Amino acid sequence: xxxxxxxxxxxxxxxxxxxxxxxxxxxxxxxxxxxxxxxxxxxxxxxxxxxxxxxxxxxxxxxxxxxxxxxxxxxxxxxxxxxxxxxxxxxxxxxxxxxxxxxxxxxxxxxxxxxxxxxxxxxxxxxxxxxxxxxxxxxxxxxxxxxxxxxxxxxxxxxxxxxxxxxxxxxxxxxxxxxxxxxxxxxxxxxxxxxxxxxxxxxxxxxxxxxxxxxxxxxxxxxxxxxxxxxxxxxxxxxxxxxxxxxxxxxxxxxxxxxxxxxxxxxxxxxxxxxxxxxxxxxxxxxxxxxxxxxxxxxxxxxxxxxxxxxxxxxxxxxxxxxxxxxxxxxxxxxxxxxxxxxxxxxxxxxxxxxxxxxxxxxxxxxxxxxxxxxxxxxxxxxxxxxxxxxxxxxxxxxxxxxxxxxxxxxxxxxxxxxxxxxxxxxxxxxx
Amino acid sequence: xxxxxxxxxxxxxxxxxxxxxxxxxxxxxxxxxxxxxxxxxxxxxxxxxxxxxxxxxxxxxxxxxxxxxxxxxxxxxxxxxxxxxxxxxxxxxxxxxxxxxxxxxxxxxxxxxxxxxxxxxxxxxxxxxxxxxxxxxxxxxxxxxxxxxxxxxxxxxxxxxxxxxxxxxxxxxxxxxxxxxxxxxxxxxxxxxxxxxxxxxxxxxxxxxxxxxxxxxxxxxxxxxxxxxxxxxxxxxxxxxxxxxxxxxxxxxxxxxxxxxxxxxxxxxxxxxxxxxxxxxxxxxxxxxxxxxxxxxxxxxxxxxxxxxxxxxxxxxxxxxxxxxxxxxxxxxxxxxxxxxxxxxxxxxxxxxxxxxxxxxxxxxxxxxxxxxxxxxxxxxxxxxxxxxxxxxxxxxxxxxxxxxxxxxxxxxxxxxxxxxxxxxxxxxxxxxxxxxxxxxxxxxxxx
Numbered sequence: 030x031x032x033x034x035x036x037x038x039x040x041x042x043x044x045x046x047x048x049x050x051x052x053x054x055x056x057x058x059x060x061x062x063x064x065x066x067x068x069x070x071x072x073x074x075x076x077x078x079x080x081x082x083x084x085x086x087x088x089x090x091x092x093x094x095x096x097x098x099x100x101x102x103x104x105x106x107x108x109x110x111x112x113x114x115x116x117x118x119x120x121x122x123x124x125x126x127x128x129x130x131x132x133x134x135x136x137x138x139x140x141x142x143x144x145x146x147x148x149x150x151x152x153x154x155x156x157x158x159x160x161x162x163x164x165x166x167x168x169x170x171x172x173x174x175x176x177x178x179x180x181x182x183x184x185x186x187x188x189x190x191x192x193x194x195x196x197x198x199x200x201x202x203x204x205x206x207x208x209x210x211x212x213x214x215x216x217x218x219x220x221x222x223x224x225x226x227x228x229x230x231x232x233x234x235x236x237x238x239x240x241x242x243x244x245x246x247x248x249x250x251x252x253x254x255x256x257x258x259x260x261x262x263x264x265x266x267x268x269x270x271x272x273x274x275x276x277x278x279x280x281x282x283x284x285x286x287x288x289x290x291x292x293x294x295x296x297x298x299x300x301x302x303x304x305x306x307x308x309x310x311x312x313x314x315x316x317x318x319x320x321x322x323x324x325x326x327x328x329x330x331x332x333x334x335x336x337x338x339x340x341x342x343x344x345x346x347x348x349x350x351x352x353x354x355x356x357x358x359x360x361x362x363x364x365x366x367x368x369x370x371x372x373x374x375x376x377x378x379x380x381x382x383x384x385x386x387x388x389x390x391x392x393x394x395x396x397x398x399x400x401x402x403x404x405x406x407x408x409x410x411x412x413x414x415x416x417x418x419x420x421x422x423x424x425x426x427x428x429x430x431x432x433x434x435x436x437x438x439x440x441x442x443x444x445x446x447x448x449x450x451x452x453x454x455x456x457x458x459x460x461x
Numbered sequence: 462x463x464x465x466x467x468x469x470x471x472x473x474x475x476x477x478x479x480x481x482x483x484x485x486x487x488x489x490x491x492x493x494x495x496x497x498x499x500x501x502x503x504x505x506x507x508x509x510x511x512x513x514x515x516x517x518x519x520x521x522x523x524x525x526x527x528x529x530x531x532x533x534x535x536x537x538x539x540x541x542x543x544x545x546x547x548x549x550x551x552x553x554x555x556x557x558x559x560x561x562x563x564x565x566x567x568x569x570x571x572x573x574x575x576x577x578x579x580x581x582x583x584x585x586x587x588x589x590x591x592x593x594x595x596x597x598x599x600x601x602x603x604x605x606x607x608x609x610x611x612x613x614x615x616x617x618x619x620x621x622x623x624x625x626x627x628x629x630x631x632x633x634x635x636x637x638x639x640x641x642x643x644x645x646x647x648x649x650x651x652x653x654x655x656x657x658x659x660x661x662x663x664x665x666x667x668x669x670x671x672x673x674x675x676x677x678x679x680x681x682x683x684x685x686x687x688x689x690x691x692x693x694x695x696x697x698x699x700x701x702x703x704x705x706x707x708x709x710x711x712x713x714x715x716x717x718x719x720x721x722x723x724x725x726x727x728x729x730x731x732x733x734x735x736x737x738x739x740x741x742x743x744x745x746x747x748x749x750x751x752x753x754x755x756x757x758x759x760x761x762x763x764x765x766x767x768x769x770x771x772x773x774x775x776x777x778x779x780x781x782x783x784x785x786x787x788x789x790x791x792x793x794x795x796x797x798x799x800x801x802x803x804x805x806x807x808x809x810x811x812x813x814x815x816x817x818x819x820x821x822x823x824x825x826x827x828x829x830x831x832x833x834x835x836x837x838x839x840x841x842x843x844x845x846x847x848x849x850x851x852x853x854x855x856x857x858x859x860x861x862x863x864x865x866x867x868x869x870x871x872x873x874x875x876x877x878x879x880x881x882x883x884x885x886x887x888x889x890x891x892x893x894x895x896x897x898x899x900x901x902x903x904x905x906x907x908x909x
Binding site for chain 1: 507
């Protein structure tokens with residue numbers, strides 16, 4: 030039921046997009062033909078059904094077994110191809126107008142994911158981690174971040190981005206943030222402590238720290254690199270925008286907590302959907318990242334007492350996969366296959382990531398519990414090519430929504446292609 | 462108290478966001494859509510909750526929420542946002558119509574059919590004529606009618622009478638669901654508003670064609686008849702086809718049936734209007750097929766949709782509230798109030814005649830007519846058609862119609878709810894959907 034109601038809202042974005050197409054034209058203009066609208070509606074409906082079906086556990090496991098791919102980001106590659114096909118002028122389902130009109134859906138989806146990641150920020154679980162874990166994970170993440178970022182910045186300059194324009198730095202940070210996160214081993218998220226029983230699993234908590242660090246990076250990005258294509262009446266420094274992000278997230282988190290208290294069933298579902306829509310809408314309104322604002326709201330929700338956590342978690346999980354697949358479809362629609370710069374960036378991304386993890390491994394060695402665990406499962410070489418997290422694609426989407434950057438298609442190529450390459454290289458490393 | 466604080470907090474947050482907006486406002490509008498959806502949903506929910514504590518229909522709370530935060534009051538939701546959200550109406554109407562059709566079990570309705578037909582004739586058609594006559598007699602006081610005279614004026618007033626006699630299956634369904642009412646009164650009300658809606662659509666199409674022809678001197682009776690026939694029978698035929706498809710799916714596949722239904726509603730909502738079909742009639746017919754020719758438990762799927770559709774319904778009625786022009790009540794207050802009373806009187810008298818003629822049970826005689834009182838979507842849509850199609854007279858008439866509809870939309874759900882309670886049918890239907898149908902969360906490490 031949660032998936033259904035959530036899908037209704039996800040479909041809303043599609044309806045809005047189609048409705049924009051069908052909006053009455055000013056007098057004197059030719060009426061839009063019916064067939065393209067029909068085609069777009071049916072095409073988007075098929076995409077939604079496929080995303081829904083692919084997220085079904087049985088179908089997902091069958092797909093991953095058949096493709097020999099173990100991670101969600103690689104099993105979502107089919108949707109990238111679907112998006113590419115849907116964008117083709119001959120098909121015409123995801124043209125520029127429709128993509129723009131899907132923006133509310135993207136806002137909502139980013140907010141939903143932010144809430145999920147926020148639910149990982151359970152202070153009680155994090156408190157039980159061994160001392161220094163956060164520092165270790167931070168260092169482990171920072172090294173590939175810096176290497177990927179530096180490589181990305183250098184290549185952006187080579188591609189002709191002006192060196193005195195901070196946007197190439199911003200794009201490099203987006204690429205670095207996307208590359209610095211590694212996916213969890215099995216793709217399963219850490220449920221809130223209350224749902225894990227008496228002994229919460231610290232493994233899951235450590236593996237989620239990457240994403241939390243990435244969200245922090247995204248918050249800084251959204252605060253200090255404001256979009257250049259809009260003007261604000263109030264010229265506020267970056268720190269103020271950062272505090273605003275925190276403040277909005279905090280207020281919304283408390284509001285949602287008050288709204289959800291004592292609710293059940295369809296009311297709970299409706300309120301959760303409305304809350305995420307409101308939060309992502311306010312964030313989008315202010316050109317803040319919906320992912321960051323909803324992360325803070327999610328962190329508030331998971332740390333406050335109440336019976337809401339179990340229901341929240343169940344509903345949130347039901348929509349996670351379809352959202353990722355829809356992101357892949359949109360990423361595919363944004364992808365410029367013929368743009369050589371993305372293909373140049375791809376191997377640089379993979380290699381710089383490997384170098385970053387190699388340095389981290391050498392520096393931290395067996396102090397890093399996570400690296401050690403990964404090595405014990407798949408061999409030390411596989412630690413050079415950890416799988417890329419699905420949150421990475423969400424970060425790319427977030428950047429697209431905020432900045433509408435020409436570099437995004439290159440980053441899409443690098444991240445998607447890098448995910449496939451990382452998995453293939455990782456498997457080869459573990460089998461030798 | 463908690464609800465009030467939540468409302469204040471929501472309003473303050475959005476107001477603050479508006480102050481910090483970029484120059485030019487939400488220049489591209491994309492984020493505003495999500496914000497408006499979320500804000501309307503939450504404010505409507507909380508308002509409905511507050512009114513429920515006062516034993517008033519939640520529906521009125523949803524509408525009041527829309528009025529309060531809409532562009533005519535606090536302005537937290539702009540007209541642009543409403544235009545985009547207005548389109549959710551299509552899907553909501555399809556779901557409502559499907560659910561309404563799914564409730565119409567012909568075996569149970571058969572004994573009530575004479576009452577339903579009589580109510581439609583005496584109550585709806587009779588009241589429409591009465592209202593038309595009332596407007597004709599009041600025309601010297603209505604400035605927008607001064608340009609019309611004689612037969613044209615009479616026909617125009619008759620057309621407005623048809624619009625004013627329209628009811629609202631959406632409001633009736635919402636109230637029947639909220640009060641969990643079941644019984645002969647509820648079934649009679651639902652059957653009557655569904656059939657009356659069809660009758661009003663046909664009558665309005667014919668009346669507006671006649672008026673247009675009299676005002677412009679041009680007319681195409683054959684074309685008009687064909688258009689009406691296509692809209693009516695084409696919609697019914699399409700609905701039957703969709704109903705058969707749906708029934709087949711429910712019998713053979715069953716899995717994720719709700720998903721299939723929702724996608725169907727999306728496609729129907731977007732495509733039917735482009736081919737001059739009525740989505741309400743299409744999905745009503747589909748629901749009828751499912752209820753009467755589908756598997757016995759197919760209707761459960763349709764009932765379940767009501768649960769998942771709560772967000773849509775909340776926003777649907779809140780958006781209806783944002784489009785209410787309460788300012789027009791000041792302009793036409795006295796005449797609008799007179800028409801509201803006249804309409805209620807017409808339904809009361811027409812209902813009495815109809816139920817006496819049909820020899821209906823006593824409870825049906827006393828309360829069934831109240832189901833005809835609420836007005837919403839259909840009447841609004843017809844009022845907008847009048848506004849667009851008949852020049853200055855149409856614009857003036859539309860303002861009056863909107864004022865009457867606003868009053869009926871706010872006051873009449875309360876009357877209907879009271880009637881359902883006093884008839885003894887409220888809270889008689891068992892809760893058809895469990896408290897939560899969500900699966901239990903899986904602990905990490907468990908197999909899916």
